[in-house]
Amino acid sequence: MNLLDTISKFSEVKVLIIGDVMLDRFLHGEVDRISPEKPVPVFNPTRDVQTLGGAANVAQNVSALGGQVVLVSATGDDGAGRRLAELLGEVAHLDPRIVRVPGRKTTEKTRLVARGNHLLRMDVETREPLDSEAMVQLADLLEESIQDADVVVISDYAKGVLSRPLVRHVIDSASRNGCPTIVDPKIADLTLYRGADIVTPNSKEAGLSSGIAVIDDATAVEAGRAMAATAGIGAVLVTRASDGMTIVPGDGSAATHVPAAAQEVFDVVGAGDTVVAAVALAVGAGASTVDAARIANLGAGIVVAKPGTATATQGELRAAVSDVIAGHRQGGAPVxxxxxxxxxxxxxxxxxxxxxxxxxxxxxxxxxxxxxxxxxxxxxxxxxxxxxxxxxxxxxxxxxxxxxxxxxxxxxxxxxxxxxxxxxxxxxxxxxxxxxxxxxxxxxxxxxxxxxxxxxxxxxxxxxxxxxxxxxxxxxxxxxxxxxxxxxxx
Structure with missing residues (x-):
C-alpha cells in the first residue's frame, strides 16, 4: 500500500480517543511601552482566539484529515468547559462523549502573543485524579465506544483524566477487540502503557523515560530500544523536532530514521497532536508503523508552518505526499x-x-x-x-x-x-x-x-x-x- 492509497482510506477509519482535553487561548495584542510601576512590558490585547487543545486537538486533527472520531474525556462544569463543548460541536465527524465534573477546573492555557512572539503562557487547571463516580462514567463510555473503533488513541497530558486503572482498562479492552493502541505519553514511567502498539515520546520524554539523552540518531535508537524492552511496547516512535523521527520496533529489528519535513517553522504548538492523529489514521487504514510515521512527519511539517494550534487537512497532506513522490520540495499551496x-x-x-x-x-x-x-x-x-x-x-x-x-x-x-x-x-x-x-x-x-x-x-x-x-x-x-x-x- 503506498502513502496516497493509505490517505485515501482515512475516511473509513474510526478513531477512539481517550485523554485530557483543554482550551487553548491565544491573546494577540501589542506591546509598545514599559510599565512605569515595574520594568515589565504593557500588553494591550486586541484579539482573543480560542481553539481546542490536548486530546481535543488530536480529535480535531483526525477530523481535518478526513477520519471519524469519538472523543471520551472529562471537563469541569465551568466556562472553559462549556466553551470546549461549543468548539467540539463545530468539528465535523466528531462525536464528543464528555463527562462534566462539578467543582473541577477545565484546563485552560492562555498565551500572550505580540507580533508573532509568545510573551507568556498562563495555565488554569486541576491535575488531581477524577473522582470515582467520574471514573466509572468514563469506563462505561469507553466500553460503549470501543466496539466500533478501528484504532484507539491514549492522549495523556497528565491532567488527571487517565488514572492507572483506566489506562490498563483501555489497553486491555482494545486488545480484546483487536484494536491497535497509540499512546502519546507525558509521564516517564512507560510501564503504565505495557501492551500498547506504538508510543510517541518526544526527545525530552524519551530521555527522561530511558535515562539516555537523545542527541542524535544513535542515542534515539538506544533510548527507543530501552523503552520498548522495559515497558513491553510494540514500537517506539521518537519525535525529534528538526531532526525528524526515529521508529524503533520492539522486536529488535532495524530502526528507521525519517528526516524532518518542515521547510519553515512558525509555531510548534499542536504538532505532536497532528503526529498522533496521522499515525492513528494510517495504522487504522492498514499502514505499517514506518509508513504511518512518514505520513505523520509530513503532517507535522505542514502544521509547524502555521501559527497557533493548527491542523493539517487531508488535501494538504495529499499534496505534501505527492510532492515527495514527484521529488519536489515540500511546500507550495495545497490543490x-x-x-x-x-x-x-x-x-x-x-x-x-x-x-x-x-x-x-x-x-x-x-x-x-x-x-x-x-x-x-x-x-x-x-x-x-x-x-x-x-x-x-x-x-x-x-x-x-x-x-x-x-x-x-x-x-x-x-x-x-x-x-x-x-x-x-x-x-x-x-x-x-x-x-x-x-x-x-x-x-x-x-x-x-x-x-x-x-x-x-x-x-x-x-x-x-x-x-x-x-x-x-x-x-x-x-x-x-x-x-x-x-x-x-x-
Missing amino acids: LRDVRELVQVVATQRAQGRRIGFTNGCFDIVHPGHVHTLKYARAQCDFLVVGLNDDGSVQRLKGPSRPVNEDTHRAAVLAGLDSVDAVAVFDADTPIELIDSIRPDVLVKGGDYGDDQIVGADIVLKSGGEVLRAPFVAGLSSSNVIDRIRETLA
Whole structure:
C-alpha cells in the first residue's frame, strides 16, 4: 500500500480517543511601552482566539484529515468547559462523549502573543485524579465506544483524566477487540502503557523515560530500544523536532530514521497532536508503523508552518505526499478538489484571525495580467483562495479547443506562486458553490468585469464582505496569447 492509497482510506477509519482535553487561548495584542510601576512590558490585547487543545486537538486533527472520531474525556462544569463543548460541536465527524465534573477546573492555557512572539503562557487547571463516580462514567463510555473503533488513541497530558486503572482498562479492552493502541505519553514511567502498539515520546520524554539523552540518531535508537524492552511496547516512535523521527520496533529489528519535513517553522504548538492523529489514521487504514510515521512527519511539517494550534487537512497532506513522490520540495499551496477540504482549510485560517480572499478563473496560460491580479488580490487579504475551472468547464466556456493546459498543470503553476495560498479546482461553470461555502471576506475580480458579471458578489456583500476589482491590464488574456501563437505558427 503506498502513502496516497493509505490517505485515501482515512475516511473509513474510526478513531477512539481517550485523554485530557483543554482550551487553548491565544491573546494577540501589542506591546509598545514599559510599565512605569515595574520594568515589565504593557500588553494591550486586541484579539482573543480560542481553539481546542490536548486530546481535543488530536480529535480535531483526525477530523481535518478526513477520519471519524469519538472523543471520551472529562471537563469541569465551568466556562472553559462549556466553551470546549461549543468548539467540539463545530468539528465535523466528531462525536464528543464528555463527562462534566462539578467543582473541577477545565484546563485552560492562555498565551500572550505580540507580533508573532509568545510573551507568556498562563495555565488554569486541576491535575488531581477524577473522582470515582467520574471514573466509572468514563469506563462505561469507553466500553460503549470501543466496539466500533478501528484504532484507539491514549492522549495523556497528565491532567488527571487517565488514572492507572483506566489506562490498563483501555489497553486491555482494545486488545480484546483487536484494536491497535497509540499512546502519546507525558509521564516517564512507560510501564503504565505495557501492551500498547506504538508510543510517541518526544526527545525530552524519551530521555527522561530511558535515562539516555537523545542527541542524535544513535542515542534515539538506544533510548527507543530501552523503552520498548522495559515497558513491553510494540514500537517506539521518537519525535525529534528538526531532526525528524526515529521508529524503533520492539522486536529488535532495524530502526528507521525519517528526516524532518518542515521547510519553515512558525509555531510548534499542536504538532505532536497532528503526529498522533496521522499515525492513528494510517495504522487504522492498514499502514505499517514506518509508513504511518512518514505520513505523520509530513503532517507535522505542514502544521509547524502555521501559527497557533493548527491542523493539517487531508488535501494538504495529499499534496505534501505527492510532492515527495514527484521529488519536489515540500511546500507550495495545497490543490483541493473537494469543497469539504476547502471549508476545513478556510476554517483553520479563519480561526487564526485571518482575512480570507477569493478570486477565480481558467488561467489557461498564466500571463502578467494574471500575476498582477493575484498579487493585488493577495494584498487585500491574509489568505488567498484561487478557484480554478477544471478541464470540462473550460471546454464548455471557451470551446472544444480549450484548455491548452490540463487542470493539473494549471493548478501546479498557480500553487507555485507566492501570492496564492490555496487552489480550489471546481467542475461547475461558475465558482458559486465555493463562494457560498467559504463566504470570503473579500472577492476580487479583474477590472474588466462589470457589477453584474461578478459571480458571488451578492453572497459576499450580504455576509459583510467586500467586492474589489483589480486594476485592469489591457491586452493581456490567455485567448490573446493563444491567438498570437497560432498566428506565429500559421
